[in-house]
Amino acid sequence: MLSIKNLRASIEGKEILKGINLEVRAGEVHAIMGPNGTGKSTLASVIVGRDIFVIEEGEILFKGKNLIGMPVEERANEGIFLGFQYPVEIPGVSMTNFMRTAINEQRKYRGLDPMPAQEFLNSMEEKKRLLEIHAKLANRSVNEGFSGGEKKKNEIFQMAMLNPELAILDETDSGLDIDALKIVAHGVNTLRRPDNAFIVITHYQRLLEYIVPDFVHVLFDGRIVRSGGKELAFELEDKGYEWIKEAQV
Amino acid sequence: MEKETNNILHELTQSEYKYGFYTDIAMDMAPKGLSEDTIRFISAKKNEPEWLLEYRLKAFRHWLTMVEPTWAHVHYPAIDYQDIIYYAAPKRKKELKSLDEVDPELLDTFKKLGISLEEQKRLSGVAVDAVIDSVSVKTTFSETLEKQGIIFCSFSEAVQKVPELVRQYLGTVVPPDDNYFAALNSAVFSDGSFCYIPKGVRCPVELSTYFRINAANTGQFERTLIIGDEGSYVSYMEGCTAPMRDENQLHAAIVEIIALKDAEVKYSTVQNWYPGNKKGEGGVYNFVTKRGICKGTHSKISWTQVETGSAITWKYPSVILMGDHSVGEFYSVAVTNHFQQADTGTKMIHLGKNTRSTIISKGISAGRSNNSYRGLVKMTKRAANSRNFSQCDSLLLGDRCGAHTFPYIKAENRSSIVEHEATTSKISDEQLYYCNQRGISTESAIGLIVNGYAREVLKKLPMEFAVEAQKLLSLSLEGSVG
Amino acid sequence: MDETNIQSNTAEKLQAFFKKNKGVLTSGDPPYLVQLRNQAFAQFNERGFPHTRLEKWRNTDLSRILDHDFHFPLKPSPLDVDLDEVFRCEVPDFNTRLIPQMNGWFMGSGEKLPNGVIISSMAEAIKKYPELIEKHFGHYADIKNENLTALNTAFFRDGVFIYVPDNIRMEQPVQMVDLVNSGRTIFIQVRNLIVLGKNSSMSLVQCDDSIDNNVGFNNTVTEVYMDENSTLDHYKLQNKNNESALTNSTYFHLEKGANLSTNAISLNGGLIRNETQVRLNGSNSHADVLGLYLMDHEQHIDNQVFIDHAVPHCTSNELFKGILDDHASGVFNGHILVRPDAQQTNAYQNNKNILISDKAVIDTKPFLEIYADDVKCSHGATVGQLDEDARFYLQSRGIGRDNAQMLLMYAFAADIVDKIAIPQLRNRIDDLVKKRLRGELSSCEQCVLHCNSKEQKVAFEIDMSRI
Incomplete structure (x- = not known):
């Protein structure tokens, strides 16, 4: 589904990603771990197409299509979703309005008619139920005045609404209490299917107790320095990142 | 509401002014130019009483002594007042008795505008007075309204029907010598709407007027007079469009509102006069004087406006808070794009005790346009314990446009409180990125964010208008980014 | 000659x-x-x-x-x-x-x-x-x-x-x-x-x-x-x-x-x-423009401030506060201009006034003129009484009405006085403001x-x- 080969990317002349290789197939959950500042969030941003990063080399293929040069919204409509680490506030724009616009843009991209209003509202309710989100989202402005936990739950809710093939969750667990963390994990587990994939970026092993990954990758200094199964996460938990750093030297 | 907004955003396909067609109707016009003869011609055409002709002539003579104001933050070539046709009416042979007799071309025009008179009449329960160029074409619903004693008709008709009411109130809020454009209007106004709500009556439907400039080289000088008698309520809507033309067209209207004791008048405008093309050619000069007076105690006047059109807008819907405990409100969204210039705001003159006013203004500038808020809040000595709150925000789209705020505050007593706040912001790259990542194109995202930004004002509009307003906001900003 | x-x-x-x-x-x-x-x-x-x-x-x-x-x-x-x-x-x-x-x-x-x-x-x-x-x-x-x-x-x-x-x-x-x-x-x-x-x-x-x-x-x-x-x-x-x-x-x-x-x-x-x-x-220049005016009798004070952001990356902060008594009149006219391309400007402007008498008058006009989009500009102006709740609170603590008013006025002015960087001068002005508010300082008793x-x-x- 996603194939990254020798990806190098920089910002303002500073190289952040120094040759990433990653293969993600349908039905898989990949965890990307690593200390702060090693390029985890940059990798997520580059996959979804944030234009502040410059691709120096390499390729990103999604379902066989070259993503490089494709606008952000087109990648989104192709089925890539990013759960932001710091979701931005958009004052005055209600969640209902925002989601409806997004869904209809996606449908337009896929040659479908806009979703009828009632169906849309039902879908919103259904997803909320499914995710066990009880907050009243509909009439609130996007992320405005949301607590940290609410913002993250809102990201998962949007993911459920947009039903992506590839969802990247960028440190969705940071700043969450245990209850919120469970809701986020529950969301991912509920939405997990054989035909979609997840990349879960996290600093801590904690989230992976709830979302069990098929693969764990350790990102360090712009490279994936270790890959393995879920046991790698436990190893990291025991030994800490120092272990990786030392192994590098 | 929400779903409609979305439909609108989805439907955005046309990027330039879509109301730019003109109707091919036989016109009955005054010769070009302005003189006492022109005024006598207009007055005679309308079979006006002597006092009204005198009113016009007096205004004209005063106008001749006045100088065009230059203080607004707008720039335009000098207007040749002799190169304007001051009266243009669709030719008609007799009084229209029903809609069937209305010129089909005209009805078609309204259909294109999205207001079919029949539809309006049958379904929506909105009473519409349509004014093309200078003349009120047809007022719907008037019979139903008459049963409650509500008078809603064209201004000319009111002059014939209820001359004493017109004479009692005309020019009492905006005197003929108020300002340059008001004097001009008082001399040459051709038609407009008149509305009287009797004591204790809540007008059951939204009253609505559509104004349209059609003929070339025509100025439109309509005159609206609304009187809310004691304890009455009315919600009044005004919509404006004009066809695309290369030359500039002048529009200098006057709206006067009188709210007596316990009366409430809500006046909503969606102004979409032709703004000129992307190069800044053509477009309407919209120099309008709108003012209301809260004459009685506990009366209330509320202005809500969505301004997307006109090459130049010069407009300050104001409220004179004369009655104790009276309330004045001003909610405004003004969008400028390309080379448009808007200088708009309000005046809240507090004369009575315990009066309150609220000003919410949202300016959105794009392209190479300039958008100014200009407001005056005045607390006179008598206006003890009065309050004003003003919030004037500007949103800039692009680095070639300007956003300006000129709030004038004058306080002359110690017990009143005035608060003014303003901020300037842009749509952040992060917000656009977030929307893009959800699959929303930049253009739609801007429409969405701008509508969100203006939500506080849009929600004050009557339902029928809110949808059109949201559509216009997005439309008028198309092509502003990239 | x-x-x-x-x-x-x-x-x-x-x-x-x-x-x-x-x-x-x-x-x-x-x-x-x-x-x-x-x-x-x-x-x-x-x-x-x-x-x-x-x-x-x-x-x-x-x-x-x-x-x-x-x-x-x-x-x-x-x-x-x-x-x-x-x-x-x-x-x-x-x-x-x-x-x-x-x-x-x-x-x-x-x-x-x-x-x-x-x-x-x-x-x-x-x-x-x-x-x-x-x-x-x-x-x-x-x-x-x-x-x-x-x-x-x-x-x-x-x-x-x-x-x-x-x-x-x-x-x-x-x-x-x-x-x-x-x-x-x-x-x-x-x-x-x-x-x-x-x-x-x-x-x-x-x-x-x-x-x-x-x-x-x-x-x-x-x-x-x-x-x-x-x-x-x-x-x-x-x-x-x-x-x-x-x-x-x-x-x-x-x-x-x-x-x-x-x-x-x-x-x-x-x-x-x-x-x-x-x-x-x-670039990177910064201006704090502050003012305090305490006028009474027939005195007239007019502060006109023009801040011209001509280049990017500059900041300005403007705060004027005034108390007007008797027949005094005050004017504040703030004008911030952000020129085209003066991106990353941060400009703040505020004018706060208190009228103590019904004969005093204030005219304030905080004016923003902005031609660049990547800016943070805000302004505000208030005219009003002293906070009635605060006064009530003070009175409930046994402070007389006049003293409570004095205290609040003093607090209002302190916003500006506190910003005086030279300690001796600050103490002196502080003292003068107190005297002025008590009506003990007239123009003849020099400062x-x-x-x-x-x-x-x-x-x-x-x-x-x-x-």
Whole structure:
């Protein structure tokens, strides 16, 4: 589904990603771990197409299509979703309005008619139920005045609404209490299917107790320095990142 | 509401002014130019009483002594007042008795505008007075309204029907010598709407007027007079469009509102006069004087406006808070794009005790346009314990446009409180990125964010208008980014 | 002829005066200055005194003050008083380098300190430091739009010139004291120029006081040039008698990284108008423009602030607070201009007012003019009473209503006073504000400087007929 080969990317002349290789197939959950500042969030941003990063080399293929040069919204409509680490506030724009616009843009991209209003509202309710989100989202402005936990739950809710093939969750667990963390994990587990994939970026092993990954990758200094199964996460938990750093030297 | 907004955003396909067609109707016009003869011609055409002709002539003579104001933050070539046709009416042979007799071309025009008179009449329960160029074409619903004693008709008709009411109130809020454009209007106004709500009556439907400039080289000088008698309520809507033309067209209207004791008048405008093309050619000069007076105690006047059109807008819907405990409100969204210039705001003159006013203004500038808020809040000595709150925000789209705020505050007593706040912001790259990542194109995202930004004002509009307003906001900003 | 009696202050009279005394006015002027004076005079001549039909002068009417028979001194008055005594500063432990000015004339002796700092009479500096003066004089003051600046430029005789060379940080605050005391009705034009070199710093306290109770019109223009990374901590203290008019135009020009804080504290004065213009001309420059005014009787205070964000990455912060009692009137006119391309500007503007009487009037207009989009600009203005809840709270703690009001007013003013960086000065102003709010400080009981006693005042009488 996603194939990254020798990806190098920089910002303002500073190289952040120094040759990433990653293969993600349908039905898989990949965890990307690593200390702060090693390029985890940059990798997520580059996959979804944030234009502040410059691709120096390499390729990103999604379902066989070259993503490089494709606008952000087109990648989104192709089925890539990013759960932001710091979701931005958009004052005055209600969640209902925002989601409806997004869904209809996606449908337009896929040659479908806009979703009828009632169906849309039902879908919103259904997803909320499914995710066990009880907050009243509909009439609130996007992320405005949301607590940290609410913002993250809102990201998962949007993911459920947009039903992506590839969802990247960028440190969705940071700043969450245990209850919120469970809701986020529950969301991912509920939405997990054989035909979609997840990349879960996290600093801590904690989230992976709830979302069990098929693969764990350790990102360090712009490279994936270790890959393995879920046991790698436990190893990291025991030994800490120092272990990786030392192994590098 | 929400779903409609979305439909609108989805439907955005046309990027330039879509109301730019003109109707091919036989016109009955005054010769070009302005003189006492022109005024006598207009007055005679309308079979006006002597006092009204005198009113016009007096205004004209005063106008001749006045100088065009230059203080607004707008720039335009000098207007040749002799190169304007001051009266243009669709030719008609007799009084229209029903809609069937209305010129089909005209009805078609309204259909294109999205207001079919029949539809309006049958379904929506909105009473519409349509004014093309200078003349009120047809007022719907008037019979139903008459049963409650509500008078809603064209201004000319009111002059014939209820001359004493017109004479009692005309020019009492905006005197003929108020300002340059008001004097001009008082001399040459051709038609407009008149509305009287009797004591204790809540007008059951939204009253609505559509104004349209059609003929070339025509100025439109309509005159609206609304009187809310004691304890009455009315919600009044005004919509404006004009066809695309290369030359500039002048529009200098006057709206006067009188709210007596316990009366409430809500006046909503969606102004979409032709703004000129992307190069800044053509477009309407919209120099309008709108003012209301809260004459009685506990009366209330509320202005809500969505301004997307006109090459130049010069407009300050104001409220004179004369009655104790009276309330004045001003909610405004003004969008400028390309080379448009808007200088708009309000005046809240507090004369009575315990009066309150609220000003919410949202300016959105794009392209190479300039958008100014200009407001005056005045607390006179008598206006003890009065309050004003003003919030004037500007949103800039692009680095070639300007956003300006000129709030004038004058306080002359110690017990009143005035608060003014303003901020300037842009749509952040992060917000656009977030929307893009959800699959929303930049253009739609801007429409969405701008509508969100203006939500506080849009929600004050009557339902029928809110949808059109949201559509216009997005439309008028198309092509502003990239 | 040493002095000319201007019968009335019309432009025509001044025109005649200028023509008649052109020789005296321009004697010793280098050619560029003669030209500048002529230009300025032509500008003034064309438009005359500002009048209330001008937008910037809508609420300040000069006609009353102009309706006097002014004397226009062309030479300093010889004084047989002890200057040290007159200008002795009463702020305890406030050790400043004092620059006395009397009726517009620099009264000390010009000096060039070992570190290269120059403190001199303006008239003298024009002759002695021609290059420095020509490089800066008249470059920042606006004679095209500001008629009083044009008037000053045409007619000035003297003032103060201060030069701080590159990398010099002056530890001791400099205090300019501009006294007006002529025993008669005079109209003076004071012209100051302050040049701060790169990485230099200075604290400057500019005091405007009147000693006698005669009508006076002091039209001062000060130009301040701040080179890269220089720092200026500037205070204006205004305590004039109720018969006087003070129009004070200050033009700051900031280069890259320069940091300005200017604070105008007006405690008394018949008519005070402060025109403060700041041009942020180099990136990363910053200006704090603050003001406090406490007026009563028929006093009139007008603060006009223009902040010109000419380049990207600059910040400005403007806060003016005022309390108006009796028939006092106040004007605030703030104008922030963000020019095209001045991206990343951060500008904040606020004016807060309290009216204590129903006869007092405030006109405030915080104005933003913005032509760049990536900016953070906000402004606010309030007019209102003291917080009733706060007052009630204080009263519930047993504090009497009047005292509660005093406390709240004091807290209101403290916002500005607390920002005074020089501790001795802050304490003194704090004390003066308290006195002022209690009504104990009138214009005769002078402030910061020497607070001359009644006896001194007698010694200070000058017999103009002997000049």
